[in-house]
Amino acid sequence: YTAPSVMSMNGHFASVGNAPTKEQYEHGIQVIDEEKLFNPHLNTYLQLTKVAQSGFDYHLISVFGSQSTGKSTLLNNLFGTQFGVMSETERRQTTKGIWLSKNKREDIKAPESERMANNILVMDVEGTDGRERGEDQDFERKSALFALATSEVLIVNIWEHQVGLYQGANMGLLKTVFEVNLQLFLKDKQSNPRSLLFFVIRDHIGATPLANLRNTLLADLTNIWTSLSKPKGLEKSRIEDYFDFAFSALPHKILQPEKFVTEVEKLGTRFRRGQRAAKQHGLHTDHELDGGIFLDEYHRRIPADGFAKYAEGIWDQIVHNKDLDLPTQQELLAxxxxxxxxxxxxxxxxxxxxxxxxxxxxxxxxxxxxxxxxxxxxxxxxxxxxxxxxxxxxxxxxxxxxxxxxxxxxxxxxxxxxxxxxxxxxxxxxxxxxxxxxxxxxxxxxxxxxxxxxxxxxxxxxxxxxxxxxxxxxxxxxxxxxxxxxxFKSQYGLYEKDLDEVSATLRKEEMRRLATRVERWVRSRLGESVGLEFNKLGSGRGGHSVPEDSVKPATEKDLWDRIWNVFTTTVKEAETRFVERAKSFDASQDEIDVGLWRLRRKSWGVLRAKVDEEVMEGNILLKLRENFEDKFRYDEAGVPRIWRPTDDIEGLYTKAKDSTLALIPLLSRFRLAATYGPPDLPEWIGSTPSSVDPKDEEDLTPIGGVDEEEGKSLEEEMTVLSEAKRQDLVVRFKKTADGVYVEAKRSAIGGVAQ
Ligand code: GDP
Ligand code: MG
Structure with missing residues (x-):
């Protein structure tokens, strides 16, 4: 617990600065001191006495009356409190300001019907004869207002001999209470809480029955109420609109000590929770309130843990002479x-x-x-x-x-x-x-x-x-x-969208893997079949040896047609495989189109590389030599010639050589026989699909005539041997052919020599 601000303290409380202890509160707590200062430790007291935790299960009682009428004595006897009491010898006011103490008798074992209510808080209000305060009525008024704003029951302590003395000091006090009450509830018409005025008549001798005393008091109260000048709007209000009344009498404490004790005991049993016996309003007799005196309607409905704060706010308003506005106070408190x-x-x-x-x-x-x-x-x-x-x-x-x-x-x-x-x-x-x-x-x-x-x-x-x-x-x-x-539905939606995006990326990768596999297949197929086509060059007979030549025979002239044919058929087959597989993993048509486009381009690259490999210097020279030897060393029927000196070796040589040499221009360009031009590669590859992202296609090699911005024409793309290479090849081939010729010549002569 941290004490509220102590700015307003004047050092009057011993506990300022130290954490208050329970022992310090033996005599209760002085809520308001003589200087009209509010004690900031009230909440500590309520915490220590466990009242603060009680919610609404607590009650507040105040006692009023002239000085030295035995008020503190009564409270101490009723509730086991230890409020200061005037000693018999010094006639001096003892209770200063307002003290509060928790009932110490609630734990006393008693039958249910006699047991006191929980958490009764008792306020002992400074006597009001004003002997030591001069004629200052200010404090009396302020403390009455404070008590009324907070208490459920106001005990009015009065000597029997004062009853009926209309001019007596008590009546002055009651007048104040009533006036203050009207002022207070002017602003609080909705809740209009009632209070119980509990008259305890002291030193009751017994000659006048309580009922008579009661009637006298009620008559006086009504007189006072009538004589009050009431604020506007409340002129017609009646005393019973605000108060219930109860009466009790006690014997003389000094003269009849035992009887005093038993009567106080009896009185104590009335401090229980109760219910109104009859519905009708009006002045209520003791009898009607014979059960417990704490009716729910008296309760101010301030939760116990907020009581100290509330009381402080109320007192602050009172001290500064501000109009008390309880509803506002309650809102502020809340x-x-x-x-x-x-x-x-x-x-x-x-x-x-x-x-x-x-x-x-x-x-x-x-x-x-x-x-x-x-x-x-x-x-x-x-x-x-x-x-x-x-x-x-x-x-x-x-x-x-x-x-x-x-x-x-x-x-x-x-x-x-x-x-x-x-x-x-x-x-x-x-x-x-x-x-x-x-x-x-x-x-x-x-x-x-x-x-x-x-x-x-x-x-x-x-x-x-x-x-x-x-x-x-x-x-x-x-x-x-x-x-x-x-x-989190929308987050779920975003998540699903992201998963789909990732799936798309993974599928793309999968497509690439598939493409790689298909390309590999294309590469191996073309490697074989294109190699085969080039190998046919080596035979030099270009299929002439095929006996049944009813269909158009394969000739050296249609080499490129056959290669193109093998190429497109192979790629077609690869495309079919690709599409089938891609569809199996839900690829979109767009993705498939891109995949096929890439496949064709890559396949062309494969073919082109294969062709380059075939026409590499050593390879092609070997093929040309074979071609030439085949033509030169075999006769039309494919039978090897045995050279004789009479043979026209030179004629055969020239013929075979020219025939093979004629292959070189043919090999130099990829040309189809029918058009004598290159195949329509751009048409075959097809236009670039719109969904192609150039960033993804950096691995593609540019193709002349297809990727025009590369500045390479289709003609160049289709050039297999450059002019220089061609020349070089011719020279080398001739040398090789010459070698063969010389050998043939030698063997013809040698054959004769043998
Ligand atoms: P308070 O000022 O009203 O709180 O009065 P106190 O409780 O201090 O008592 C004032 C004086 O009245 C003390 O000397 C008490 O002994 C005495 N006193 C207490 N109770 C009674 C009572 O029932 N009858 C009479 N005659 N005197 C009482
Ligand atoms: Mg006292």
Whole structure:
């Protein structure tokens, strides 16, 4: 407990600066001192005596009466309090200001029907004869106002011999009470709380029955009320609109000590909670209130934990002669207390939530988002507990203020939880997408290892389901019933969209892998079949040896037609394979179109490389030599010639040589026989699909005539041997041919020599 501001203190209270202890409050607590200062430790007292925790289950009684009429003595006997009492020898005022003490007799074992109410607080108000305060009526008025604003029961202590003395000091006091009451409730017409005026008649001799005394008092009270000048609007009000009355008489304490004690005991049993016996209003007799005197309607409805603050506010208004406005005071109190309670419950909330916030912040700081364990449950419980704790304490205060502050608290909590939950979902999102991507990749890898034809679309679908489920479970665990912002449908939607984007990327990669496989296949097929076509050059007979030549025979002239044909057929087949497979993993038509376009381009590259390989110096020279030798050394029937000196070796040589030399221009350009021009490569490759992203296609080699901006024409693309290479080849071939010729010549001569 921290004491409220002690600015107004004048050092009068011994406890200022130190934490007050229970022992210091033996005699109760002086709420208001002689200097009219309010004691800032009242709440401490209420805490120490456990009243503060009682909610509405407490009662406030004040006692009024002339000085030295045995008020403090009565309270001490009734409630076991230890208010200061005037000693028999010094006739001096003892009670100064207003003292308050908790009933010390409530724990006394008594039958249920006689047991005192819980948490009775008794206020002993300074006597009002004004002997030591001169004729200053100010304090009397102020303390009456204070007592009325707070107390349920006002005990009016009066000697029997004072009854009926209309001019007596007591009546002056009552007049003040009534006036003050009218002033007080002028502003508080709705709640209009009633109080009980409990007359305790002291030194009752017994000659006049209580009933008579009661009637006399009631008549006097009515007179006083009538004589009051009432504020506007309340002219017609009656005394019974504000007060109930009860009466009790006690014997002389000194003369009849035992009887005094038993009667006080009896009186004590009336300080219980009770209900009004009859519904009708009017002046209530002792009999009607025979049960407990604490009726609910007397209660000021200030929660015990706010009482000190409320009383302080009331006293402040009174001391500064401001019009007391109880509803406003109650609202102010509600605001103050609700704020205080909010702070308290938020401290508990912090204990639960701060570590989570710190863990999350740390994760963000080191760039490692992690999903906090059990966050939904922890958050939900903390939220519920905090709001519940607030409700228990704060709901006793002004309804409107309470409702508003509850909303404020909820939004304070929700701001914190929202940040946490967003962070949590971001983490769930990021880790979910990452593990989805990993899972798909490793399933694909596993599929590849097994060599099986794994179904990419199935893998994606299955892993997506798992990933969505994970996220959904997390998002659902964060949901709180009746809290709309905890519905995370849109985040779920974003997550699914991201998964789809990742799937698309993975599918693209998968497409690339497929493309690579198909390209490899194309490469190996072309390697074989194109190689074969070039090998045919070596035979030099260009298919002449095929016996049944009914169909158009393959000739050296249509080499390129055959290659083009083999090429396009192979690629066609590859395309079919590609499309089939791509469709199996849900590739879009766009993606397929791009894939095919790439495949054709790459395949052309493969072919081009293969052709280059075939016409490499050594290779092509060998082929030409074979071609030439075939023509030169074999006769039309394919039988090897045995050279004789008579043979026209030179003629055959020239013929074969020219025939082979004629191949060189043919080989130099990729030309189709029919058009004597290059194949329509741009047409065959097709236009670039619109969805192609140039960034993705950096691995593609430019093709002359297709990629015009490369500045290479189709003619150049189709040039297999450059002019220089051609010349060089002719020279080299001739040398080789000459060698063969010389050899043939030699063998012809040698054959004869043998
Ligand atoms: P207070 O000023 O009203 O609080 O009065 P106190 O309780 O201090 O008592 C004032 C004097 O009245 C003391 O000397 C008491 O002994 C005496 N006294 C207390 N009770 C009674 C009573 O019932 N009858 C009479 N005659 N004297 C009492
Ligand atoms: Mg006293």
């Amino acid at each position: 605001q103050f207390r609700c704020d205080e309670i909010t702070r308290e419950v938020l401290e508990e909330f912090d204990v639960a939530i701060l570590p989570l916030e710190e863990e999350q912040a740390e994760g963000i700081r080191v760039g490692k988002l992690s999903v906090l364990k059990d966050l939904g449950n922890l958050g939900k419980v903390a939220r519920l507990k905090t709001i519940k704790a607030f409700e228990v304490e704060a709901s006793r205060y002004h309804k409107g203020v309470y409702a508003r502050k509850r909303v404020e608290l909820a939004s304070k909590i929700d701001v914190r939880l929202k940040a946490l939950y967003q962070g949590q979902l971001t983490a769930a999102h990021k880790t979910g997408v990452a593990s989805f991507s990993d899972a798909v990749s490793s399933a694909v890898k596993a599929g590849q290892k097994k060599g099986a034809l794994y179904e990419f679309a199935d893998i994606v679908e299955c892993e997506k389901k798992t990933a969505l489920k994970h996220f959904e479970v997390e998002a659902k665990s964060l949901a709180i019933d009746g809290v709309p912002w905890t519905n």
